[in-house]
Amino acid sequence: MTMPTNLLEQMSEIRVPPLPEDFDRSVHQRLNKRLLLEHLADLLFRGLPTAVAHFAQPWVGLLVYSLVGRFELEQPDQRETSEDRPE
Amino acid sequence: MDTLLDTAELTDEQLAALAARERSDGPAFVELVSRYRERVWRVCFRLLGNAEDANDGAQEVFVRMFLNRDRFQGRSKYSTWVHGIALRTCLSLRRGRGRRERRENIVAEQAGRAAGKGDGSAAELSLDLMQMLDVLEDEDRALLILKYAEGHSYEELAETFQIGVSACKMRISRAREKLKQRFSEHSFGAE
Numbered sequence: 001m002t003m004p005t006n007l008l009e010q011m012s013e014i015r016v017p018p019l020p021e022d023f024d025r026s027v028h029q030r031l032n033k034r035l036l037l038e039h040l041a042d043l044l045f046r047g048l049p050t051a052v053a054h055f056a057q058p059w060v061g062l063l064v065y066s067l068v069g070r071f072e073l074e075q076p077d078q079r080e081t082s083e084d085r086p087e
Numbered sequence: 088m089d090t091l092l093d094t095a096e097l098t099d100e101q102l103a104a105l106a107a108r109e110r111s112d113g114p115a116f117v118e119l120v121s122r123y124r125e126r127v128w129r130v131c132f133r134l135l136g137n138a139e140d141a142n143d144g145a146q147e148v149f150v151r152m153f154l155n156r157d158r159f160q161g162r163s164k165y166s167t168w169v170h171g172i173a174l175r176t177c178l179s180l181r182r183g184r185g186r187r188e189r190r191e192n193i194v195a196e197q198a199g200r201a202a203g204k205g206d207g208s209a210a211e212l213s214l215d216l217m218q219m220l221d222v223l224e225d226e227d228r229a230l231l232i233l234k235y236a237e238g239h240s241y242e243e244l245a246e247t248f249q250i251g252v253s254a255c256k257m258r259i260s261r262a263r264e265k266l267k268q269r270f271s272e273h274s275f276g277a278e
Contacts, residue, residue, distance in 0.1 A: 007216055008263065011236040014216065017138050019128045019145075026142070027120065027149045031112055034150050 094118040099165035107157040116156065120149055123166075127173050133232045134177035136217050144180050148173045167246045170233070174247055178225050222269050227262040234259055 020026070064070065094102060094114050099122065105115035112120075127148050132141035151172050159168050220228045230248065233239045239247070245255040 007219070008231060008235040008266075011216060011232065012238065014133075014236065016129050016132045019124060020138075020142055023124060023128070023142070023145070024120065027146050028112065030146050031150050031153055034154070038154075 100161055103156065103159045103161075103165050106153075107159070109156075112153060116153060119152070119165075123152075123169055124149070126166075127169065130170065130173045130233070130237060131177055133236050134174070134229055135180060140180060140184070144173075144177050147180070148176045151176060163246050167243060170239075170243070170247045171249070174229055174233075178229065181225055219266060219270055223262050223265060227258055227265075230255070230259055231262055 094105075095118065097105070097115075097118075099119065102115045102119050106113070106119060109115055124145070128141060128145045131144040131148065132138065135141050135144050148169075152169060155172070159165065220231065223231070226248070230244060233244055233247070234241075241252050241255050241259075244259075245252045248255065250258075
C-alpha cells in the first residue's frame, strides 16, 4: 500500500461527492415536517391545556347545575354571609 | 426578482438579520442556504464519512439554522456560527450511530468507487485516513479534519469549538501525537 509522506496535509485531496440534486427540496420538506411537528406539539402541550383551563369553569358549572340544581356551589360560610346581609 | 437581486448583494450577517424576521424560509434564508450548502455538505461528508449520513446531516444543519435563526447575535462571523451548528450536528449524529456500522459503509463505498473508477490510490488514502482518525475522540477527529481538510485557521477553530486558541493548538498537537504513536510507520507532519 503506497502512503503519502504526510497524511494530514493530503486530507484536503480526498474527493467529496457532489451535493445530491434534490437537496434543496429535501431541506424544504424536512423543515416543513419539523415545523408541523412543532406546531402540533405546541397545540397539544400549550394550546389544549389553556383551552381546557379556560372552559373548565363553565363545564363544571353545567355539571353542578345538572346534579344539584344551582349554578354555583357556595361554601357554607359564604351562604351565611349572603343570608345575613340585610336586604 | 428585485428581492433576489437585493439578497445577492447583502452580506451573510445582513441576510441573517433579515432571515430572523422572516416567518418562513423566505428569500433571505433561501439565499443563505444557497451560499452555504456546498460548504456544509463538504464538512458533513468529511465528518460523517459517507454520502448517506452527510445528506442527512446537512439537511439537519439547515433545519437547525432555520429554527435558531433568531439566536445569531453577530458576535462572530456568520460562517463560524454555521460551522458550529454543522459540527455539533455531525458529532451528535456520529454518537447516535455505531462506529462499526459507519466503518462498514465507508469500506463498501470506497471499495465500490475504487472498483468503478480505477482510482485506487485516492480511495486507499481516504479509507486509510478514516480508519486512522477513528482512533481519536470525535471532537479531536473533527478538529483535525476541519484544520487539514477544510483549511480552517486556529482562530476559526477556537470559535467553532468554543475553546481558546492555545487550547485548540494543544488539542491538535496531542491528536497528531496520538496518531504518530499509533501509526508510527506514517508521517503526520510537524506544527
